[in-house]
Amino acid sequence: MSFRVGFGYDVHQFAPNRKLWLGGILVPSEQGLDGHSDADVLIHALCDALLGAAHMRDIGFHFPPVEGNEFQDIDSKVLLAKTMQMLRDAGYELGNADCTVCAQTPRLSPYIEQMQQCLAQVMNTDADNVSVKATTTEHLGFVGRKEGISAYAVVLIYKKSE
Numbered sequence: 001m002s003f004r005v006g007f008g009y010d011v012h013q014f015a016p017n018r019k020l021w022l023g024g025i026l027v028p029s030e031q032g033l034d035g036h037s038d039a040d041v042l043i044h045a046l047c048d049a050l051l052g053a054a055h056m057r058d059i060g061f062h063f064p065p066v067e068g069n070e071f072q073d074i075d076s077k078v079l080l081a082k083t084m085q086m087l088r089d090a091g092y093e094l095g096n097a098d099c100t101v102c103a104q105t106p107r108l109s110p111y112i113e114q115m116q117q118c119l120a121q122v123m124n125t126d127a128d129n130v131s132v133k134a135t136t137t138e139h140l141g142f143v144g145r146k147e148g149i150s151a152y153a154v155v156l157i158y159k160k161s162e
Contacts, residue, residue: 002159003095006053010044013148022101022108023115023132024077024122029106033149036065040076042101042115042132042151047083049097049153054087062086077122084123087157094123095156098131103149108134
C-alpha cells in the first residue's frame with residue numbers, strides 16, 4: 001500500500017444573520033460564519049487536507065466561490081461527499097483524519113461527538129477514523145477577539161495495491 005498525508009487549514013469571519021455550521025452540524029450561536037457556501041470551516045479544512053494528500057489541488061479549485069454558481073450557499077457536507085468520491089475514484093481510501101477547530105466562542109465541547117459522527121457518516125468511514133478537537137486561542141489573535149473561527153485537519157490516505 002502507498003500512504004499519503006495531507007494538511008488543511010481554513011478560516012472564516014463571523015457574520016450576522018448566518019447559521020453556524022461546524023463539522024456538518026448546526027451549532028447554536030448568535031452569529032454564523034461568512035462564506036460562499038455554508039462556511040463550515042471544519043469541513044473546508046478537511047476537504048483541503050484530503051485533496052492535498054491525493055495531489056488534487058484544493059477546495060477552491062474544485063468548488064470555486066463564484067457568485068451565483070452551484071456552490072453558493074451549498075451544504076459543505078455535499079462538498080465533503082464529492083471530495084471523498086474523487087479520492088475513491090482515484091483509488092484512495094481514508095486511513096484517519098485528525099481535526100482541530102479554534103474558536104473562542106461558542107463553546108464547542110458539547111458538540112464534538114456529533115461532529116465526529118456526522119463527518120464519519122458523510123465520509124462513509126468508521127467514527128473511530130475521525131478525530132475532532134476544539135480549542136481556544138487564549139484570547140489571542142482574530143479568534144481570541146471573537147472575529148472568526150479557524151480549523152486545521154491532517155489526514156492519512158492510502159492507495160490499495162492493484
